[in-house]
Amino acid sequence: MFERSGRGALDCIFRCFVPAFAVLLLSGCSALGYYGQLAEGQWQLLRTRQPAARVVADPRTRPALRQHLQRAEAARVFASQHLHLPDNQSYRVYADLGRPFVVWNVFATPELSLQPITHCFPIAGCVAYRGYYRQGAARGAAALLRQDGLDVYVGGVEAYSTLGWFDDPILSSMLGWGDERLATLIFHELSHQQVYVQDDTAFNESYATFVEQEGTRQWRAARGLKAVSDEGLRQREQFIHLVLASRARLELIYAGPEDDIAKRAAKQAEFARLRADYRQLRDGQWHGDGRYDAWIYGPLNNAKLLPFGLYDQWVPAFAAVFKQVDGDWQRFHRRVAELGRLPAAVRTAQLQQLAPPRQAVSD
Template sequence: MKSIYHLLILCLCASLLSACQISYLVKSGYNQMKLLSQRVPIEEALKDPQISETDKNKLRLAQEARKFAEKDLHLKPTKNYSSFVQLDRPYVTYVVSAAPRWELKHYQWSYPFVGKMPYKGYFNENDAREEEKDLQQNENLDTYMRGVSAYSTLGYFNDPLLSSMLRYDDYDLVNTIIHETVHATLYIKHAADFNERLATFLGNKGAEQFYLKKEGPDSKTLLQLRKENDDAKAFSKFISTELAALEKWYKDLPADDRSEDKRMERIRQIQEKFTTELQPHLQTDNHKKFPELKLNNARLLVYKTYMQDLSDFQTLYELLGSDYSRFIENCKALEKAPDPTAALKQMIVDITKQAQQK
């Protein structure tokens, strides 16, 4: 009944939107309800002979991670991931992102409750491809479409574990559970980039703490996680610098000197720089495909959403004594800030000054 209530509220809000938005929201709402109707309790899924023992172990691990996120990390208790859905497709949704060709700026969509977002999701792959085609042809935008294995409804529904999530490595599954629980705990309207970077940072930290408790300080899993998280920090620093340089290049290049070949060559230079300057120093293969990717502004902005300036979160985390709960509480103070990213930087300055005065 709670899910039906939320869907009715969504449809009521849709009455204030355009016909295209109404159609999209109603269709998405229908597919969300269809997905929820397929849920079975985890306990029941663990008794299903059609589910492999490998997948059942992943279901058990997800329950461990869920309890750890709530009890040890003090994230918001929810009923998320206490049920399971077997999908008939590799991804649960397909997401489209877009950006102008000569500006590193998100094309954004507006939604009830959560505000503006730099992506639009579809349960049907063909619908996503149609959206992408329309943005390319009618608005002359760069686009990027990708399949998504997991997503959060931010507490509006009780999100199930999905069969698409069971393809993750164990530690990636743990990271994802914590990442999505961070969203359910703190989500700032109109600040998608900040929200995703926060969840990325806390997913990484939380997964380390999970395996430290589960397997101890000599855990091979923990060692691998720390290597991956170190690489994530290095890549974050690299891509943040390169995106800032590319943004300046766009602004400084005269309009009469612009060409698609020149633009693509400038983007390729980022990949070449990665290969020569960063890749030799990475400890894992997590970013090895970066030089081969077909990049454009829309795809580069995904890195901005998830990876840019993670160092600010690290700095605040260390200033707060590497205390996960204290870090979350301080971030909650940013909910009403017009620009939470700028407010985070100011918080770092203020806490640093207070520490120096003691």
């Protein structure tokens, strides 16, 4: 996974919904082991939760934890009162995990394709990963997929949403974050409870990302803080652009007429180009800022590229919707819900009319 410096900038790319409750809706021996660990992991998490207010009031609570939870509650109130996000007990409870991640997600693709191996669940729809509550189980699943010749990537996840099925807790895995990053997560995940469209990850995540970004801007303004520098966002945008450009070139390679041996060689040459382009950007425009070094110099494969672009593809379109409703959050959420009820093709066409998505270059 990422170093701490890089994780803060890319964490939203890997925050994924894990439909643990799906085990209650499914049957079948072939899936029993997997869904059993989902149910067990979610149940343990539910048992660990306790009201954040109780933790704050406990004299044995560490001062740092108490302050963190108090500031999280302030952001939680802001989310409901000002951003008109669901007013429930999510992020008003706390759970001590005793581990750095709540789940580990396993992504997989064919060796010469960027099409993900998808997994479908009731309510949540189809997603491009499987989640595991134990790191060992995730690594074991990844090893089996590699034996089948697939490209595999395992990423740790510090938080996820259950779409309001349960009261999602503030997790001990979040305590290393700054208060503002925790607030942005609250805004993002509560957005999934507000509007969620089955089988449309780009729509769901772009909507939540816009709410996160605009909500954070208003959250800072409400506290009398200066606007966040655009430098970090600019670097993140440039890095994602690099990865999307590489992914677009790989798609052309895989669709080409060459044999598999030639495609494998071209694939490795493309990853070398991606690293070279990154070094040029880092050492030039970024003046040596290596926040993405750990990611770029780790092993690269198709599966590692999967999450990029999903979380902000339609952010400009949602920004246009927000402008159309004059920044009225209630009208904005209603308009987003209306878009979500449209047939997929019609919805995509309307989003394209509002603002074209960012395109990866293919030069």
